[in-house]
Amino acid sequence: MTFLHLAASAGYTMPPTWRILTKSGYFAGLAGAIGATVTYATTVRPALRAADNQDDREVLRRRAASYLAWAGVVLLVSGYAQLAARVARAGKGMPFGDALAPGALWDFLRAPAAKGAWIAQGTLYLVQNLVLVLAAAALAALFLPRVRRHLDALALAALPLTLAVSLVAAIPATAPKDAEKVVDLVLGQVHIVSGTVWTGGLAVLAALASTRRRLSDDAGTLWADLWRRFSLVALVCVGAVLTSGLWMSWKHVGGIAQLWTTGYGLFLLIKIALVLGMITAGGVNQFWLMPRIVRARRAEDAGSLLHLTLRHFPVVVWAEVALGVAVLAVVPFLSGSARSEAGSPPAVSDAGVMAVGATLVLTLAASLFITARTSDALARRGDDVAVAVA
Incomplete structure (x- = not known):
């Protein structure tokens, strides 16, 4: 029996292909744009x-500008498709192909507010997509050579x-x-933003590392600084992902056994394994x-530094x-909840639940702090060993 058949036998309804x-x-579009x-x-600009090497700086600036520009294009295309998916699922629903029509999108965005709502849901999506277009345009403008002179200003803008798109x-x-x-909404966004920064940040640095053949022999120092800075960002993201993920898992899974007896639990189990x-x-x-x-x-071993930062680390x-x-x-398969299934x-x-949650958060924060200090201690111990041998 395949995994999908196992999920279906557990009472799970598979999402349609267009939804996936x-x-x-x-x-992926959010990860590309937010992460980049x-x-x-936080990492590349500083x-x-x-x-010190001007040539190395220019090589990485050009690659970063190209990456950000393409991230804008991907964000625009994926945002349009996501809006069409919302239209296809709204009300009684419609075929996804019909939902792609501009008229269908506009009707959805102009729909009146529901009873008891302070604002129409379509209006919120309209604002979101206007922000998305502005973000995509700012990033895609970096395709133009003249605009790239203002890379820092555009990236920071x-x-x-x-972030507002999400x-x-x-x-x-x-x-x-x-x-x-309110906690559900806040931690849901913490999970999305931290996850996209983590994944998208790794992707942009991996893309920048592919320029190694055009960098000087002294580029190892620059890349050591890049990896050091991003390691701190990644530690924060890991802590945020785990904290918010624990809350959402508790909300949607009523017991350990539901991880393998429900469709939602099975897909969550896969996600947990991948994150681990x-x-x-x-x-x-x-x-x-x-x-x-x-x-x-x-x-000051330039050869080893270059090999470690641009060979081993990127792998x-x-x-x-x-x-x-x-x-x-x-992610698209995590619909519904294991509890309802x-x-x-x-x-x-x-x-009691809040107290346990606070304890877990403090424990996680302490473990991440210990992780950073242990890494520093390992580096210092290596230096002490080298001195003792000498």
Whole structure:
């Protein structure tokens, strides 16, 4: 029995193919745009500004500009397809091909507000897509050579716009019933934004690393700085993904057994395995490669530094990117909940649940802090060993 047949036998309804493609494509578009702009602002831009070699800086700036421009195109196309998917699922529904028509989209966006709503849902989607067009236009403008002179300004301007694409869509048209619904919305966006920054950031750095043949022999120092800066960003994202993921898993899964007895649980189990694979690959970078990079940099070993930063490190990062793409492919299958499939009661939070959640968050934060300190300690221990041998 195949996995899909197993999910179907558990009472799970498979989404249509167009829904799978549009939702995966939309999150890929978000990852490309949000991940690229955030990573450029927090990692690439400051590292390039601190670099000494002008030629290396220009090579990476050109590649970063091209990546951001294509990210704008992908965001625009995937956003249009996602809007059509919303139209196809609205009301009584319609064929996806018919939903692609501009007239159908416009009718959906102009639909009046539902009873009790403070704003029409279509109006919120209209605002979201206007922001999406602005973000895509700002990024796609980087195809023009003259515009690339203002790469920093455009990337920084596009950053809040790309974030707003996701955040605006999460605004509820009706007031949340209680504080728990607000927590659901906030942690849902934390999960999306942190996940797209993590996956999209890995992708943009992997793409930049492909320029190694055009970089100088001293580029290892620049890339050591790039990997160091992004490692801190990735640690924050991992913490946010795990924290929000634990909350959402508790909301949708009523017991461990539901992970393999319901369709939703089976797909969630796959997603968890893929995310753990990404964390494991990141651990290889943090505990093995980063300490070696730090030691090579302190020893001013340009050859080893270049080999580690532009040979070894990107290989592991590409593996993380592949796992991240697989996660995006699984996301469309996470519809409904394991609780509803199994007939379990909905999750209800209380003081005890909140206390357990707070404890888990503090434990996770402490573990991430220990991870960063352990990586630094491994680098220092390597230096001490080298001195003792000498």
